Amino acid sequence: MKKIVLGVFVLFLPLFAKVEVAASYPYIAALVKQVGGANVEVITLAKGNWDPHFVVPRPSLIRRLARADLLILNGAQLEIGWLPPLIRRAHNPKVQPGAKGFLDLSRAVTLIDRPVSVSRAGGDVHPGGNPHYATDPFVVPVLAETVAARLESIDPGHASEYQKNAAAFRKRWDQHLQRWRKEMAPLKGTEVVQYHELFNYFLKRFGLVSVGNIEPLPGISPSSRHTMELIRLMRTKRVGIILQDVYHSPKTARFISEKTGARVVMMPHDVGAVPAADTLEHLYDTMISRLVNP
């Protein structure tokens, strides 16, 4: 009798067990929760108000990664400075690069800003192209489908639920996209400057133009010479908007604002970057409302 009970238990265990997913960033975790529903347990490695390029690999993150069935990352080398050592130290064969439990979302996206040549002199934080594709809400549906497909392959017992969740998400998201496109339409052609090329996908999607960055080169702190050149350029072009991220000091942006009259917009780049951006939907709502409403 005992044997039979045990046999039944083992047979059905996968149906009750949740898929443990480690997401590198909060926007990925939010997406996985939408698609995975009650069948997944999600942990997030980085916080939304942290600099996504530099995450401190704390031991607690290694422990979390050690028990994951699936690791989902942004990719395009955004995590290159912090995630590979975590993966090595977690000693979890399920989430090693190339394994079924390793999903690089950037593979589903066409990257922009691929440098013609990579060198130290040109700044070298993003040699493979701009990894900040998630600032474009129109990229989100393909990410959701990619996540759903991988969950289906890891947990085939719940495949139909993942498909159903992804389809429902897609339907809701399409309505948001229509609304956001309408809200952003008046800003088409607007020229902006940003601290880092963090919002290029967002700007491209809605027809805004980035004319300069506060950092002189990717990953390099502002210099007074570069700042003065930027102020001259902004005066000539009458640039009225500075996009500031939440993890760099806004000091230079404020200085430029005083000299040019341009408005500093504190833009969230991920879920949790600012309190208002508490969900995936609210992330883009916040970005757009802060830009549209002075």
Ligand SMILES: [Zn+2]
């Ligand atoms: Zn970057």
